[in-house]
Amino acid sequence: MNPRPPIALTIAGSDPSGGAGIQGDLKTFSALGTYGTAVLTSLTAQSTQGVTGVHVVPADFVRAQLDTLVDDVAVDAAKIGMLASAATIETVLAFLDKRSDAVPVVVLDPVMVSTAGSRLLAEDAVEPMRQLLPYVSLITPNVPEAAVLLDADPAEDLDTMRAQAIALRELGAARVLVKGGHLGGDAHATDLWLDDAGEQLLTGPRVATVNTHGTGCALSSAIAALAPRTGSLLEATRQAKTWLTGTLRAADALHIGHGPGPVHHCHDIWKDENDWKDSDR
Ligand SMILES: Nc1ncnc2c1ncn2[C@@H]1O[C@H](COP(=O)(O)OP(=O)(O)O)[C@@H](O)[C@H]1O
Ligand SMILES: Cc1ncc(COP(=O)(O)O)c(N)n1
Incomplete structure (x- = not known):
């Protein structure tokens, strides 16, 4: 009999279009053979064309979801996505401070703006987000998010990404992945x-492809899904990126909606790209 799969938690917002947020994260966990659990921070009214509304879950109810879950279920790794408000960030920080034993690995995707350009984080929440950095195992900002966290201009080259990664570590982040998707330009x-x-x-x-909705969410949740198996966040990130490339390749076959379509979190890609057999789990 195979051992039980790892258990991952996503702390994030809902995206009804299914590409990003809780929906994309749970699909990612399943695609990578990890059992998914979820704590909702917010609901968005969202399609591939954008966000028309955000409904923030009260912070004390986010805390109630977290405590109730971890009192019962042994989570191996968590991913944090859309936190929406300063109060929610402060609540998640207090939870991680008190219950660090309950969540051994935490990957923070500091979601601020959707691919379609809608704001997903309150303006007064940037400073609380900085305060959260020492409490997580890895932070995965894209180029614009790294710039906002550092109150700097967005990087346009690798040297600036490097300098910003160093500065984010100085703010207390143990590991930093500055994602270069927004740099564009070449074949990589x-x-x-x-x-x-x-x-x-x-x-x-x-x-x-134009279908990149949910890439950041898929990458951070894939890292959380794979970290318990690899035992190394760097190796989990390498494997997560390989898997993500496959979901972007598959996105054109999916191509739903009229805006930038979602990545396709499909299971077979993982097997194709890594020759991972069920019996290896
Ligand atoms: N067109 C693309 N082809 C392959 N990989 C991509 C593409 N766009 C983004 N990525 C990768 O997807 C991940 C998410 O990157 P990015 O787009 O920078 O973040 P976000 O989705 O948070 O805005 C990164 O690993 C990045 O290198
Ligand atoms: C609920 C929610 N969380 C995160 C994102 C960011 O995803 P992306 O930048 O890929 O659009 C999103 N659009 N919606």
Whole structure:
């Protein structure tokens, strides 16, 4: 009999279009053979064309969801996505401070703006987001998010991504992955990893598609899904990026909605790209 799969938690907002947020995260967990649990921070009225409304879950009810879950279920790793408000960030920070034993690995995707350009984080929540950095295992900002956290201009080259990763570590983040999807330009999508051991460039082929809705969510939840199996966040990130490239390739076959379509979180990609057999789990 196979051992039970790892258990991952997503703390994020709902995206009814199914590409990003809780829906995309749970699909990612399943695609990677990990059992998914979820705590909702917010509801969005959202399609591939944008966000028309945000309904924030009261912070004390976010805390109630977290406490009730971890009192019962042993979570192996968590991913944090849309936190929406300063009060929710402060609540999640207090939870991680008190219950660090309950969530051994935490990947923070500091969601601020959707691919379609809608604001997903209150303006007064940027400073609380900075305060959260020492409480997480890995932060995965895209280029615009790294710039907002550092109150700097968005990077336009690798040297600036490197300098910003160093600055984010100085704010207390143990590991930083600055994602280079927004840099565009060449045949590669290159992300910059920085931890105590130094820098790694994670490079994958750039897929020519407009269907990138949910890439950041899929990457951070794939890292949380894979970390318990690999035992290394860097190795989990490498494998997550390989899997994500496949979901971007498959996105054109999906192509739903009239805006930038979602990535396709489909299970077979993982088997195709990594030759991972059920019996290996
Ligand atoms: N067109 C693409 N082809 C391949 N990989 C991509 C593409 N766009 C983004 N990525 C990768 O997807 C991940 C998410 O990147 P990014 O788009 O920068 O973040 P976000 O989705 O949070 O805005 C990164 O690993 C990045 O390199
Ligand atoms: C609920 C929710 N969470 C996160 C994102 C960001 O995803 P993306 O930047 O890929 O649109 C989103 N659009 N909706």
